[in-house]
Amino acid sequence: MxxxxxxxxxxxxxxxxxxxxxxxxxKHLNCFAATNNITGLYLxxxxxxxxxxxxxxxxxxxxxxxIFTIENENNIELNIYLLDNELKDIFSLFIQNILEDVEKSxxxxxxxxxxxNIISKWKKLFDKINFNGLNREQQKGLIGELLFFNYLLEHExxxxxxxxxWTGSDYKDKDFTFGGIGIEIKFTSSKNPKxxxxxxxQLDSKxxxxxxxxxxxAEEVKENGFSLNSLIQQIRKKITNxxxxxxxxxxxxxxxxxxxxxxxYNTKYSLKNTLVFExxxxxxxxxxxxxxxxxxxxxYSIELSAVEKYxxxxxxxxxxx
Numbered sequence: 001m002x003x004x005x006x007x008x009x010x011x012x013x014x015x016x017x018x019x020x021x022x023x024x025x026x027k028h029l030n031c032f033a034a035t036n037n038i039t040g041l042y043l044x045x046x047x048x049x050x051x052x053x054x055x056x057x058x059x060x061x062x063x064x065x066x067i068f069t070i071e072n073e074n075n076i077e078l079n080i081y082l083l084d085n086e087l088k089d090i091f092s093l094f095i096q097n098i099l100e101d102v103e104k105s106x107x108x109x110x111x112x113x114x115x116x117n118i119i120s121k122w123k124k125l126f127d128k129i130n131f132n133g134l135n136r137e138q139q140k141g142l143i144g145e146l147l148f149f150n151y152l153l154e155h156e157x158x159x160x161x162x163x164x165x166w167t168g169s170d171y172k173d174k175d176f177t178f179g180g181i182g183i184e185i186k187f188t189s190s191k192n193p194k195x196x197x198x199x200x201x202q203l204d205s206k207x208x209x210x211x212x213x214x215x216x217x218a219e220e221v222k223e224n225g226f227s228l229n230s231l232i233q234q235i236r237k238k239i240t241n242x243x244x245x246x247x248x249x250x251x252x253x254x255x256x257x258x259x260x261x262x263x264x265y266n267t268k269y270s271l272k273n274t275l276v277f278e279x280x281x282x283x284x285x286x287x288x289x290x291x292x293x294x295x296x297x298x299x300y301s302i303e304l305s306a307v308e309k310y311x312x313x314x315x316x317x318x319x320x321x
Contacts (some may be wrong), residue, residue: 001182002023002025002026002096002099002100002103002203003036003096004023004033004044004095004096004099005091005096007021007023007033007203008033008035008042008092010142011033011034011035013037014037016037016230017036017037017038018034018035018036018037018043019034019035019037020032020033020034020035020043020045021033021034021098023101025103025172026099026102026103028106028163029046029105029108029111030046030047030048031044031045031046031047031074031099032044032045032046032047039085040085041081041082041083041085042081042082042088042095043079043080043081043082044079044080044090044095044098045077045078045079045080046073046077046078046102046111046112046278047075047076047077047078047079048076048108048111048112049074049075049076049108050071050074050075050076052076052108052109052112053109053112053177054069054076054078055116057069061083062123062126062127063084063087063126063127063129063131064082064084064086064087064091064126064131065080065081065082065083065087065091065094065126065237066079066080066081066083067079067080067081067119068081075195077268078112078115080094080095080098080119083316086131086260087131089253089258090126090129090253090254092301093250093253093254094118094122095189097118097122098114098115098118098119098164101114101115101118102114102115110114120316125254129212129255129256130256131133131256131258133256133258133261133264134228134255134256134257134261134264134265137226138255139265139267140187140188140189141186141187142168142228142238142255142257143187143216143228143231143269144175144185144187144214145166145168145175145176145185146183146228146231146232146235147185147187147216147231147271148160148175148176148183148185148214149166149235150231150234150235150238152321153235153238153239154238155318157321159238159239159240159241159244159248159289160176160241162169162176163244163247163248163251165178166251167253168255173199173201173202173204174202174208174211174244177208178320178321179209180208181208181209181210181211181212181320181321182205182208182210182211182212183211183213183317184202184203184211184212184213184214184279185213185214185215185216186213186214186215186216187215187218188215188216188218189217189218189219189220189269191218191219193215193217193304194301194302194303194304195213195215195249195301195302195304195307196299196300196301197285197286197298197299197300197301197302198299199297199298199299200286200287200288200290200291200296200297200298201287201288203279203283203285203286203287204285204287204288204289205279206288208277210320211278211279212277212278212279212312213276213277214273214274214275214276214277215275215276215277216271216273216274217271217272217273217274217275218269218270218271218272219269219270219272220267220268220269221268221269221270222268223268224268224270225268225269225270226268226269226270226271227255227265227266227267227268228265228266228267229262229265229266230310232252232257235248236248236249271306274314275304275311275318276311276312276313276314276316277310277311277312278310278311278312279309279310280310282310283307283310284302284306285302286298286300286305
């Protein structure tokens with residue numbers, strides 16, 4: 001497997017401004033890992049024939065990344081340039097994704113189309129990530145997902161199956177999907193707990209056999225509680241396969257959890273209750289097919305007392321997974 005970060009780190013300083021080396025793991029394409037000798041910033045370059053059509057990419061940018069082409073006499077170079085050193089980790093994942101997919105391409109045209117599709121996907125991802133650290137609500141969302149992740153590990157679910165089910169870094173509408181079963185997770189430390197729904201898609205069971213809502217209620221404490229950081233450390237210790245641990249860490253990065261921001265994530269909580277609701281047709285909710293075409297991104301709250309009859313035991317949910 002090609003490890004782009006290792007290749008970047010192994011590049012030796014020379015008198016050139018741009019230092020590059022061909023990525024030998026992709027023999028049928030001319031792909032290069034490069035660094036700027038002055039700034040230390042990473043680049044990825046793919047060189048293709050002049051007759052390969054590349055759309056206009058002049059001054060094409062998204063957060064921390066610039067993409068442009070350089071036309072030479074015998075080739076065109078597609079450059080993907082990191083602009084911010086603080087984004088090295090997530091940029092590495094971005095380029096790693098490109099390499100893994102273009103390796104399957106047969107022609108240069110196919111490789112360019114594949115690369116542009118990945119760029120489009122990652123632009124959306126970069127636009128969603130808060131590079132200044134997770135805000136309090138994002139932290140709570142991740143805590144809820146990790147509480148469930150940790151519970152599954154403690155109850156003999158394999159890290160492989162959990163990682164396959166966890167959709168957090170894909171920004172999908174359900175937090176976990178086990179086959180035809182979807183699970184949406186909420187975490188609240190409010191003194192008057194309620195269910196807060198952030199879109200008309202979250203409780204939509206379309207394409208699922210069953211959908212469940214899992215609500216963790218907690219309170220902030222000064223000691224003897226768990227934090228986002230402590231949950232992550234617990235899970236890391238339980239994942240024994242290195243590739244799976246790498247995948248777990250990559251998912252955290254894609255969600256926006258950066259190691260440099262760890263000092264922001266030490267708020268401690270004590271778990272008070274765990275509630276599971278079966279999202280049936282009758283469960284009070286707003287879903288996409290109920291809305292006029294011009295209305296979207298609907299946010300609303302559900303009073304807990306109104307959904308008591310939809311509660312099931314946590315063990316009942318677990319037996320379905």
